[in-house]
Amino acid sequence: MDDLCMHTLPDDVAALKALCAMLMARSAAVGTLESKLAERELHIAEMAAEVVRLKKLLYGPRADRLSSANEIAQMLLEFAQQLEARPVDPAALPDGQPAPADPADTRRVGAAQRKGSGSGRGGRRRIADLAHLPVTRHEHDLTEEQKACPCCGECRSHIGIDESWQIEYIPGHFERIHHIRHTYACSLCDFEGDGAQIATAAKSRETAPVEKGMAGPGLLAYAVTSKFADYLPLYRLENIFARNGLSMSRSTLSVWCRDVAEIAMPLYRLMCGRVRASGVVATDDTTMPLLERGRKTARKARMWIYAGDAQHPYNVFDFTPSRSRDGPTKFLDEYQGTLLADAYGGYDGIVAGNSMTRAGCWAHARRKFVDAERSEPRVAAEAVSLIGMLFEIERRLKDATPAERALGRERESRPVIAALKDRLLRWKSELLPRHAMRSAVGYALNQWEPLTVFLADPNVPIHNNLAEQEMKRQALNRKNSLFVGNERGGETAAILSTLTSSCRRHAVDPQVYLTQLLVNLPGIGEEYLGDWLPDVWKARQAGRG
Numbered sequence: 025m026d027d028l029c030m031h032t033l034p035d036d037v038a039a040l041k042a043l044c045a046m047l048m049a050r051s052a053a054v055g056t057l058e059s060k061l062a063e064r065e066l067h068i069a070e071m072a073a074e075v076v077r078l079k080k081l082l083y084g085p086r087a088d089r090l091s092s093a094n095e096i097a098q099m100l101l102e103f104a105q106q107l108e109a110r111p112v113d114p115a116a117l118p119d120g121q122p123a124p125a126d127p128a129d130t131r132r133v134g135a136a137q138r139k140g141s142g143s144g145r146g147g148r149r150r151i152a153d154l155a156h157l158p159v160t161r162h163e164h165d166l167t168e169e170q171k172a173c174p175c176c177g178e179c180r181s182h183i184g185i186d187e188s189w190q191i192e193y194i195p196g197h198f199e200r201i202h203h204i205r206h207t208y209a210c211s212l213c214d215f216e217g218d219g220a221q222i223a224t225a226a227k228s229r230e231t232a233p234v235e236k237g238m239a240g241p242g243l244l245a246y247a248v249t250s251k252f253a254d255y256l257p258l259y260r261l262e263n264i265f266a267r268n269g270l271s272m273s274r275s276t277l278s279v280w281c282r283d284v285a286e287i288a289m290p291l292y293r294l295m296c297g298r299v300r301a302s303g304v305v306a307t308d309d310t311t312m313p314l315l316e317r318g319r320k321t322a323r324k325a326r327m328w329i330y331a332g333d334a335q336h337p338y339n340v341f342d343f344t345p346s347r348s349r350d351g352p353t354k355f356l357d358e359y360q361g362t363l364l365a366d367a368y369g370g371y372d373g374i375v376a377g378n379s380m381t382r383a384g385c386w387a388h389a390r391r392k393f394v395d396a397e398r399s400e401p402r403v404a405a406e407a408v409s410l411i412g413m414l415f416e417i418e419r420r421l422k423d424a425t426p427a428e429r430a431l432g433r434e435r436e437s438r439p440v441i442a443a444l445k446d447r448l449l450r451w452k453s454e455l456l457p458r459h460a461m462r463s464a465v466g467y468a469l470n471q472w473e474p475l476t477v478f479l480a481d482p483n484v485p486i487h488n489n490l491a492e493q494e495m496k497r498q499a500l501n502r503k504n505s506l507f508v509g510n511e512r513g514g515e516t517a518a519i520l521s522t523l524t525s526s527c528r529r530h531a532v533d534p535q536v537y538l539t540q541l542l543v544n545l546p547g548i549g550e551e552y553l554g555d556w557l558p559d560v561w562k563a564r565q566a567g568r569g
Contacts, residue, residue, distance in 0.1 A: 073399050073460040090397050090408055154191070198270045201240065203227060233542040234283045245538035247277050248284050252517070253524040253534045255497070257505045282512070284538070285519040287545055292340075292519045294553050295526065299332040299340045300356070304383070304484055306331040306364040307352065307371075308491035310498050312514060313507035314345065322507045325514060327498050327521075329491050330355060333483065337559055339494055339525040343514035349373050356380070362481060364488050367471055381481075384474030385488035386411055392464035399460035403451055407464070410444045418486055430482035438479055445472070494525050526558045537561060 034040060171179050205227065209220035233241045250256040256264075258274035265272045285292075299305060307330050313322035328342045328351060344351030349370035356363070360379040365371050366388050375382045390411045397404035417436045421429045448465050455462040468475065478484040498521065508514045523541075527534040541556055554560060 073396060090394060090401075090404060154189075157191075196268065198243075198265075198268060233287060233546055234280075237280075237283065239280055241542035242539050244280055244284050244542055245535050247280050248520050248538055249524065249535045251277075251281060251505075252501065252520040253528070255500045255504050260504075278509075278513070281520060282516050284542065285516040287542060288519055288523060290550065291541075291545065291553055291556055292522055295338045295522060295557065296330075296340050296355070298336045298557075299330050299338055300359055302332040302336040302361060304333045304362045304364055304481075305356070305359065306485070306488050306491040308366065308488060308495045309347065309368075310495045310502070312343065312498070312502060312517070314511065314514060315507050315509050325508070325511075326351065327495075327514070327518065328352065328355070329494050329498075329525075331491050331494070337526075337529060338557070339490075339522065339529055341498075341518040341521045341525070343508075343511070343518040345511060345514075362477065362484055364485065364491075366488065367467065381477060382474045383477040383481075383484050384471045385486075386414060386475060387487040387489055387492070389464075389468045389471065389475060392467045393461070396460040396464045400455070403455075403461050403465075406447060407444070407468075410440055410447070413440050414486055426482040433479055433482065441476060441479065444468075497525070523558075530559045530562055532558050532562050 034043070173180050205225045207222060207224040209222045211220075214220040233244065239247075247261065250261050250264075251258060258277045261277060262272060262274045307328060309326045309328045312325045312327040314325035316323050323345070324347070325343065325345050326347045328344065330340045330342065332338050332340070342351060342355050347370070352370065352374050356374060356378065358378065362381040362383050363371060363375060364383040364385065366385055371382060374380070390408055393404045393407040393411075414437055417432065417440075421432045424432060448469055451465045452462065452469065455465065478486050501517075501521075508517055523538065524534045527537055537558060540561070545556060548556075555564065
């Protein structure tokens with residue numbers, strides 16, 4: 025019909041106008057359809073990118089690496105395996121070089137070597153590494169009948185020994201400690217009517233960290249370490265105790281944890297004060313489900329971390345019923361240093377209300393590009409490469425002094441930052457507003473001022489990984505324990521997580537530390553609290569050794 029209209033146009037003006045109007049309407053409809061198709065394709069691309077992101081979150085590696093790099097590495101690995109499996113022509117080898125053994129023979133030799141791995145130089149090295157373990161000596165000797173020579177009957181002479189080592193695990197056990205407190209009275213005063221003047225010997229502080237409590241300091245420390253350092257839920261700990269002969273309900277274990285938290289409260293407050301004295305505080309948060317009466321589902325409370333700098337090396341946790349900025353505002357009241365955090369908008373109000381500097385995290389910025397890689401691999405590869413250069417510079421400057429770090433950042437990091445910003449602005453102009461990669465570009469540009477704070481302050485890290493790593497450990501605790509029963513339980517979790525996390529930061533055994541802490545902390549004066557900070561305690565223990 026269109027061809028017919030083109031060859032037989034009407035002479036009437038009104039008819040021509042009607043024909044033009046029809047064609048224009050059809051053209052507009054086609055344009056609208058094309059626009060809808062383009063929008064639908066963009067929506068499909070966004071959904072595909074979101075599916076990829078969720079799959080990576082659930083099943084993928086946690087490291088922020090581009091999938092294209094992983095694919096190249098896998099191809100190289102497969103190529104090397106194929107190359108190794110190819111037969112080698114002995115005639116093609118240089119003179120004097122023996123032909124390689126058959127792969128099957130090589131595998132058999134490797135298996136034979138692994139079978140005897142307890143002996144030889146590698147075995148001796150492992151024995152030396154285990155020299156700190158206690159040794160129980162077992163001697164195996166021949167009987168008198170076996171010592172007799174089967175040939176002539178004479179007693180054979182001792183000519184040497186054959187030594188081997190074995191590692192054994194002796195399960196822990198519970199003990200009952202029977203405390204007997206002697207009581208004395210004055211019979212003469214009692215006879216004279218002045219009263220018997222009765223006195224009973226008190227328990228030593230070492231035996232009773234909790235007044236009238238059944239659990240000793242070692243048992244309390246073990247329960248806290250299992251729950252907040254090894255992330256065992258209390259119902260599993262209840263089963264472990266039962267297997268070792270102690271029937272103890274999880275509700276009792278929960279009360280024990282609360283008792284320890286109350287004892288450690290003064291030390292926790294001291295650590296909070298030390299962290300607030302830091303020049304740089306790194307923070308992050310994660311959900312912590314909170315049960316409430318009258319609600320069918322758990323409430324999404326929050327657990328926050330505030331990690332101090334190198335001069336105040338403590339990881340302090342704080343529990344709040346919600347994610348509102350009231351929690352950080354209260355904890356960071358009157359703080360005037362640098363707050364290192366992600367792009368959570370609540371921090372803007374906290375910084376604005378105080379004399380604080382906001383620093384951003386380049387690990388978060390890099391993650392945005394990795395998540396959007398499928399939508400624009402070329403942009404993702406270039407952005408991740410430039411951000412990787414910043415991390416490489418920081419690795420080289422890890423042990424430098426602040427002055428050396430400032431100079432290195434000015435010489436090496438600033439040019440990389442300038443080049444990255446030029447590319448971000450170019451990508452922003454090239455990409456459509458709703459493009460997945462445009463979101464990553466926008467994140468970096470919106471956070472540009474916080475992200476570049478590290479150039480002016482050598483004490484500011486370029487990432488928030490320390491706080492994020494501790495939040496991942498909280499996620500393990502949440503996965504195993506599911507929720508906290510009330511706000512008091514959340515406070516207990518914050519205090520005990522502070523102690524165990526700070527121990528981990530200083531490579532301190534929390535079981536040993538908490539046992540000594542519970543023995544000595546009750547009744548101690550405030551002037552001596554600083555002696556029981558994990559790093560100070562560790563230095564004191566090293567001095568005694």
